[in-house]
Amino acid sequence: MNEEFDHRVPVLIVGGSLVGLSSSLFLGRLGIRHMLVEKHAGTSMHPRGRGNNVRTMELFRVAGAEQRIKDAASILAGNHGILQTSSLTDDEGEWLFKKIDPGDTLARFSPSTWCLCSQNDLEPVLLTCAREYTGDLRYSTQMLSFEQDAEGVTAIVKNRDTGEHSTVRADYLIAADGPRSPIRERLGIGHTGPGDLFHNVSITFDSRELADIVGDRRFIVCYLTDPDGDGALLPVDNREKWVIHVPWHPDRGETLEDFTDERCVEHIKKATGVSGLDVRITGKAPWHAAERVAERYADRRVFLVGDSAHEMSPTGAFGSNTGIQDAHNIAWKLAAVLEGWAGPGLLETYEMERLPLARATSARASARSVEHSHPGYAPAPGVGGGRQSGMLTVAMGYRYPRGAVLGADSELPVVPERMQLGGEPGTRAPHMWVRRSGKRISTLDLYERSFVLLSGAEGKDWHAAASRVAEQLSLRLDAYRVDSGPEAELAPENGADWAEVHGTTAGGAVLVRPDGFVAWRAAGPVPEPEAVLHEVMTSLLRPA
Template sequence: MNPTAEDRVPVLVVGGSLVGLSASLFLGRLGVRHLLVEKHADTSRHPRGRGNNVRTMELFRVAGAEARIREAASVLADNHGILQARSLTGDDQEWLFKEIDPGGGLARISPSAWCLCSQNDLEPVLVRCAREHGGDLRFSTELSSFEQDAHGVRATLRNRETGEVTTVHADYLIAADGPRSPVRERLGIGQTGPGDLFHNVSITFRAPQLADVVGDRRFIACYLTDPEADGALLPVDNKADWVFHAPWHPESGETLEDFTDERCIEHIRRATGVPGMAVEITGKAPWHAAERVAERYAAGRVFLAGDSAHEMSPTGAFGSNTGIQDAHNIAWKLAAVLNGSAGPELLATYEAERQPVARETSARASARSAEHSHPGYSPAPGAGGGRQRGVLTVALGYCYPQGAVVGADPGLPVVPDQLRLTGEPGTRAPHMWVRAGGERRSTLDLYETSFVLLTGSEGEMWRTAAKGAIQQFSLALDCYQVGTGPNDDLVPEDGVDWAEKHGTTSEGAVLVRPDGFVAWRAEGRVADPEAALRQVLTALLCRS
């Protein structure tokens, strides 16, 4: 779409970093026309934000981007674990954990795995994928102002290269414009939480000699703890290019100008334990760790996502992943409202579901920074929990006790102590491998553009109910019978009992949302499946 004096678009996305680009990809996959604007001229050039957790990779898998992302991340494919050491050359060294997935147990619950892909490598992949699915992405374009009414959002955009001003009329706006979000400020939405935690300067540098010192220790990050030169060392290519996060104390009057090349070089040499090592500084970028969550995630037709909605300590890489999952949640809901299958009240469930997740996750991220003694962080006494406690439950096991779900236990913890993916409403649907027409698929691959109703070989009545719901609600709803019978659509591998795995019986059914979360479950036979499904969908879709 070429720039014009007046544009009309269903969704305007403000911010073209990881979260905004992910929103563009997800919206495009759902057939939602949209415009994304980003004030910077290009994607990030600084290697940061590299940890993509298993849930995020599941979303990228379903969106058709996982293979490309893993290719872009191939140089770090063999890096695992977090090392803590006084220096790289001394004896005082300890692995905080050595493997992300020790024993390979993750394969039993997900078709995907963690992926180390730095932001500067990931964002170009997302740009290409988003544009392939119709995303109109305009860099060097900033949001100058906006106003909204009951019918939509009117935004003024300015091209920072040409000065050209464009007016865009959008039905909805997603603000993925970062922790200092001008959109959030304009809406007057406050934040809660402890606030700033610590500050670092991220230093990129070249030091070919360092590869010999590191040897075969293929870590994700190494926390170097020399009191005179602490920091975090991260590999970029395991050879010559590296990143060092040095503590920065602006509260004590320290400025960015104090981080001269000479100071940074000496700091890196001492921290690594390699005096005289040849170091070439190639870049510096400040960053701030904080724990804050927006008091509201929406105001009228404007929705906050990513850092505009929540800030988290970087330990565990929860922040960017939570933001990408925000984008996935709001995308399917906007699509449902825009195509008329859902009432606008569905959009209120975005905050109801995602804000509690952010609160719990940000607290866990701060606790992990304390557990790992992250350089520059001086937590309150007693902060932090048991080592590695709840990492997978935060990444994959978060729940929606309330929102667009029916029958969820309101007492269900948002982040449980133990991972339970057993088909309960409000949880991510279980993964299992099935065969469909000779093709091997994960059940998670079914969940993207439609609701999905799973039932067993004896569930023909549910298929009939689904057909009725499609006609009544004008809804994209796919129904699959799972089993080994001649009329079954999906055949489980390895004799897995789909009903047992989903907490139901062969005569029951499980309704899964487009984002892969269980919306409702019938644990056994019901007297009138069509009436039951109709009642559930009326509630889920906010239809009168």
């Protein structure tokens, strides 16, 4: 094409909230140049979306951001559990659960843990991290239109400060533009799911006396159930800054203007059970809980991530975490295609893997809102009943029965009833502590920029085959021998058996994708490992 463009980048990201910023960070870590445009002037100012689950924190760990996020979230590090009570002066309250990780069992599965970091604290960290890499991040910049053709996407963007228009030419576009996504609408992509569930107004307020009333009940959220003052109370700093989500009923003609400061103050006093409480309203923001999943996640060179692809009830923070993990899934696949070591067909697996997961997770989020009796939610009959998978299983035990995997059982559910991370193809690879060059790392720390083949002392042929196949196919494939012997690159701690942990034998091998999911597994040695591995990689990377 001879047309001149103001900017040329491999990837254009539209939307600079949590998922857009995560997309930028993950692409930047992989060395992929990109531009991010966000119509707002800066990051979020409202404390919301605070729950970052263990799988999300694993991704931020590998991306070098985990400790910075923990530092930003340190003020809430001691908050655990969900309390339900008629008021804060009521001693009859019930803990729905008192600790996120009872028994400290999570350490068996992951080097990371859950983290409470509100969106207004998390986004600045992600922005700082993303700007350290290959991204051109532009706030106060709105995409006005886009067109795609066989070779790429052309977008017109506007600087909202200067009014200047410019054209951006990209190979691919990531739509992280929220639940009302203009990009999704432009593509004519519809939804499945029940739609709107309930509406709340999020009210931020200051109260110095409330900390004394809360006392040592360091909850994540407290559901207050007084019929005249129900709401979900969340601490911001455990001292004087708080948020309460209160029901809003637009279906009854109720408007946002009805939520005057005076009404909000009285509601908070009733909800807490303290009629003389000092309350100063500092902000209000409406939000809508919905269960919707896009019918398609991609349209040629455009990919939906986060809320543009799915809306979920906020209970459990499934929506933001699923969105960040969407971004990670498409980032490594775009990098592989743009760098030329995978074919465009690999990008088709994004929808294969992430769309079924969103459907399962969104249903689980709605069910959890029923379990917690979220203020303002009157579920339809039958919603939330039956046996449900646990939080940890939903967060990190999900699997990809189809997609860029070989040997996965396509009949198994996307979210199983119980946690099973034993190296099965399509599941997140097991976590093991190992020593590499004397340094303690998790095996999960190996998975970011390349495929990784793990084998043991009896897997020398696998190790050599990986090197030759990587050269033949010009792809990113690293190999590690896991054993206590002198030739091993990774030494398991405490005599752990890597083969047993990964569900194979001493002569077998496990192939892990850049996102930490098992792509394929060999139960034992084979006569021609190079030919087998060559065929596996060719099939996974879909060169046609």
